[in-house]
Amino acid sequence: MGMTMTQKILAHGAGLEKVEAGQLIRTKLSLVLGNDITTPVAINEFNKVGFDGVFDNKKIAMVMDHFVPNKDIKAAEQTKQCRMFAGKYDIENYFDVGDMGIEHALLPEKGLVVPGDIVIGADSHTCTYGALGAFSTGVGSTDMAAGMATGEAWFKVPSAIKFELKGELKPLVSGKDVILYIIGKIGVDGALYKSMEFTGEGLKSLSIDDRLCMANMAIEAGAKNGIFDVDEITLKYVNERKQHDYKVFKADDDAEYDEVIEIDLSKINSTVACPHLPENTKDATELSDIKVDQVVIGSCTNGRYSDLKAAAELLKGKHIAKGIRCIVIPATQTIYKQAIKDGFIDIFIDAGCAVSTPTCGPCLGGYMGILAENEVALATTNRNFVGRMGHVTSKIYLASPEVAAATAINGYITDPKSL
Numbered sequence: 001m002g003m004t005m006t007q008k009i010l011a012h013g014a015g016l017e018k019v020e021a022g023q024l025i026r027t028k029l030s031l032v033l034g035n036d037i038t039t040p041v042a043i044n045e046f047n048k049v050g051f052d053g054v055f056d057n058k059k060i061a062m063v064m065d066h067f068v069p070n071k072d073i074k075a076a077e078q079t080k081q082c083r084m085f086a087g088k089y090d091i092e093n094y095f096d097v098g099d100m101g102i103e104h105a106l107l108p109e110k111g112l113v114v115p116g117d118i119v120i121g122a123d124s125h126t127c128t129y130g131a132l133g134a135f136s137t138g139v140g141s142t143d144m145a146a147g148m149a150t151g152e153a154w155f156k157v158p159s160a161i162k163f164e165l166k167g168e169l170k171p172l173v174s175g176k177d178v179i180l181y182i183i184g185k186i187g188v189d190g191a192l193y194k195s196m197e198f199t200g201e202g203l204k205s206l207s208i209d210d211r212l213c214m215a216n217m218a219i220e221a222g223a224k225n226g227i228f229d230v231d232e233i234t235l236k237y238v239n240e241r242k243q244h245d246y247k248v249f250k251a252d253d254d255a256e257y258d259e260v261i262e263i264d265l266s267k268i269n270s271t272v273a274c275p276h277l278p279e280n281t282k283d284a285t286e287l288s289d290i291k292v293d294q295v296v297i298g299s300c301t302n303g304r305y306s307d308l309k310a311a312a313e314l315l316k317g318k319h320i321a322k323g324i325r326c327i328v329i330p331a332t333q334t335i336y337k338q339a340i341k342d343g344f345i346d347i348f349i350d351a352g353c354a355v356s357t358p359t360c361g362p363c364l365g366g367y368m369g370i371l372a373e374n375e376v377a378l379a380t381t382n383r384n385f386v387g388r389m390g391h392v393t394s395k396i397y398l399a400s401p402e403v404a405a406a407t408a409i410n411g412y413i414t415d416p417k418s419l
Helices: 005-014 039-049 073-088 103-110 124-132 141-150 175-186 201-205 208-221 232-239 305-315 333-341 344-350 401-410
Strands: 024-028 031-035 060-063 093-095 118-121 135-138 152-156 159-166 194-199 225-228 259-264 271-273 281-283 294-297 325-328 376-379 395-398
Touching: 005 024, 005 118, 005 135, 005 194, 005 225, 031 039, 031 103, 031 141, 039 073, 039 141, 060 073, 060 103, 073 093, 103 124, 103 208, 103 333, 118 124, 118 141, 124 135, 124 208, 124 225, 124 232, 135 225, 141 152, 159 201, 175 208, 175 259, 175 271, 175 281, 194 208, 208 225, 208 232, 208 305, 294 305, 294 401, 305 333, 305 344, 305 401, 333 344, 376 401
Parallel strands: 031 060, 031 118, 060 093, 118 135, 159 194, 159 259, 194 225, 294 325, 294 376, 376 395
Antiparallel strands: 024 152, 271 281, 271 395
C-alpha cells in the first residue's frame, strides 16, 4: 500500500523510504513554536536538563499572544522570561508587543511555514499549518524544550481519514461552517490521533483563510493533524511569503485510509456549535431564540482579513443590539492595518464594537472579554468547553464571522441570510 500526505512528509523527515500507521519514528523539525504561556515551562525544562544551546536560532518561533499586552504581574514575568531567553540565544523569530499577532495567523503570514514542513508547537492549535500542506501538530512544553535543543521529535505515525470535498460553498457560508459541520458529523473523538486529509474538487471553493480555519480545528475532532492538498491557491499564497524552499507531497493513489467521507459543500448551511462541545452542532436557523450577551470576532480560527471583511460587510450602516458587547480582534498587525485602510475599523466602531490589538484574549478566558455568571457568548473561537471564557455557568456558542456579525446586530443567534 502507498502512503498518505502526512505519512510521506514524516517519512521524508525521518530519512525513511516508507512509514506505516502506528510506527514510532524520529524526525527532523522545520520549526519549533511556543507562546507566552507554554514557552516558560519549556525554558524551565530546557535549563533543568542542562542544554546550553538551540539547534537553529532561525527555526524557533516565540509569539507573545495569549496575555499580551500583559494583563497582570504573572503575565509580565512570563513574557520577560521568554524575552530574556530569546535574547540569550538570538532567536530571530521572537514576536512581542507591537510586532506580534496571534501565533497561528502570524506564522503563515510571515512565510515561516511552507509545504512539506514538519512543525511542532506547544499549543494544541498548531495543526493550523496543515492548510499549507505541512505536517504540524501540538506538543507538550517538554517536547518543545527537546525540540529547541535537538531539532528533532518522535511521533507515532497516524492513520488517516480522507475527506473528499465536492461542490461550492453557498453565499455567507465559510470554512468555519464546514469544519463545524464535519465535527458535528464525526464527533470530538471521531479522528482521534488520526490525520484529517482534505482533498477533492471542492477545494477550489475554499480560500486559504477557510483552510487555515478548518485545519486549526482538526484538533477539536481529536485529530493529530489536519492537512490539505497543495494546489494553485496554496502555491500563490506560499510563493508570495515563503522564507525558505519547500517540497510538495501528494498522497499515493493506493494510500490506505481508515475511512473516506464525502462532503458536499453546497449542502452546508450556517452552522453553530452549542455548549459545551464543538460536536454539538445545529443549523443557525434552529437557534433564533438564543439571546446573547457578548459576541467575539477574532482568534487564531477567525481573526484573518477575510473574516473581518465578512463581518464588516454585514455591520456596515448598522448598529449592534442594545445591551450587546461586540469585541473585534484582528489576528495580526498587518491584518489590523489593512482593516484600517479599508475602513473596516470605522465600520466596527460606528456599529458600537470594541476593537483590540491582536491577542488571544477572551478565547481562553485570558482577558478582553471574560464572561460573568450565566452570561452567553457567541464567538468565532474554536472551543466552547465549560468555563472556557469565564464563569463556569457561562455558555459559549461557536460560529462563523458571518453568523457573529448578524447575531451582534439582532442580539440573538441569527442566520446571516435572514438579514
